[in-house]
Amino acid sequence: xxxxxxxxxxxxxxxxxxxxxxxxxxxxxxxxxxxxxxxxxxxxxxxxxxxxxxxxxxxxxxxxxxxxxxxxxxxxxxxxxxxxxxxxxxxxxxxxxxxxxxxxxxxxxxxxxxxxxxxxxxxxxxxxxxxxxxxxxxxxxxxxxxxxxxxxxxxxxxxxxxxxxxxxxxxxxxxxxxxxxxxxxxxxxxxxxxxxxxxxxxxxxxxxxxxxxxxxxxxxxxxxxxxxxxxxxxxxxxxxxxxxxxxxxxxxxxxxxxxxxxxxxxxxxxxxxxxxxxxxxxxxxxxxxxxxxxxxxxxxxxxxxxxxxxxxxxxxxxxxxx
Numbered sequence: 001x002x003x004x005x006x007x008x009x010x011x012x013x014x015x016x017x018x019x020x021x022x023x024x025x026x027x028x029x030x031x032x033x034x035x036x037x038x039x040x041x042x043x044x045x046x047x048x049x050x051x052x053x054x055x056x057x058x059x060x061x062x063x064x065x066x067x068x069x070x071x072x073x074x075x076x077x078x079x080x081x082x083x084x085x086x087x088x089x090x091x092x093x094x095x096x097x098x099x100x101x102x103x104x105x106x107x108x109x110x111x112x113x114x115x116x117x118x119x120x121x122x123x124x125x126x127x128x129x130x131x132x133x134x135x136x137x138x139x140x141x142x143x144x145x146x147x148x149x150x151x152x153x154x155x156x157x158x159x160x161x162x163x164x165x166x167x168x169x170x171x172x173x174x175x176x177x178x179x180x181x182x183x184x185x186x187x188x189x190x191x192x193x194x195x196x197x198x199x200x201x202x203x204x205x206x207x208x209x210x211x212x213x214x215x216x217x218x219x220x221x222x223x224x225x226x227x228x229x230x231x232x233x234x235x236x237x238x239x240x241x242x243x244x245x246x247x248x249x250x251x252x253x254x255x256x257x258x259x260x261x262x263x264x265x266x267x268x269x270x271x272x273x274x275x276x277x278x279x280x281x282x283x284x285x286x287x288x289x290x291x292x293x294x295x296x297x298x299x300x301x302x303x304x305x306x307x308x309x310x311x312x313x314x315x316x317x318x319x320x321x322x
């Protein structure tokens with residue numbers, strides 16, 4: 001489906017529920033907030049709700065107080081259509097699914113190659129660096145003015161989803177978009193600092209204590225860390241802890257795949273995040289477990305305890321590394 005068709009769909013309805021995947025991050029949040037502002041410019045009503053709390057590290061984003069987590073959703077919320085952003089399949093929106101009725105049309109906007117085209121209207125663009133880059137295209141194609149606030153939201157989403165423009169999903173068009181956004185003189189140093197460089201002293205001590213327990217397989221091609229329930233809680237942290245851990249594990253010269261296993265609050269499942277140096281497509285790997293992501297970065301939630309889940313994951317990775 002084309003960009004033009006998606007814009008027509010967005011203009012067709014008046015009230016929207018906007019959501020994204022669980023374990024929310026800045027591409028999803030930046031895209032939600034930027035698109036909400038586009039809807040406002042087109043005299044539309046919206047309500048942003050996700051399964052999870054917004055982590056502290058992301059609460060500097062303009063308009064973030066308009067983002068709710070599910071327990072705070074208004075019981076009298078009324079909407080004509082649903083917009084799902086940055087989500088490869090419907091299940092990844094988590095418990096927000098329970099708020100969406102079958103008669104409500106769904107607009108699916110995403111850049112993941114594994115997207116299942118689950119919406120009534122689907123604009124999936126795997127060549128885009130991020131969903132935020134796609135929201136930029138909506139602004140440009142519809143001649144809605146981009147403000148400094150919108151530029152900050154889009155820049156943050158693109159910057160984080162490209163690994164600060166280091167990942168292979170960074171294209172010449174990505175740099176063209178960033179070049180335009182930087183004309184607004186957004187505080188790029190402050191954005192980076194707030195997301196990646198804001199450890200409290202107590203968090204730094206805990207991080208150092210945890211990272212020392214990383215493991216590496218006999219081939220020295222896989223490095224991983226197992227986190228018990230409650231350790232390094234991103235909702236209470238001011239730093240993107242996953243990225244901080246992966247920066248360490250990926251810097252080991254022989255490592256091709258880095259993994260973080262994190263016990264879920266439900267205790268019968270484990271959240272798994274992957275990073276790859278390129279040879280292993282961890283996007284497909286996560287998708288095989290019901291998750292999603294990119295070739296070099298992905299995640300999923302797998303039922304079972306830590307021992308069971310790590311066994312299943314390594315069995316599949318070892319096949320991919322042969």
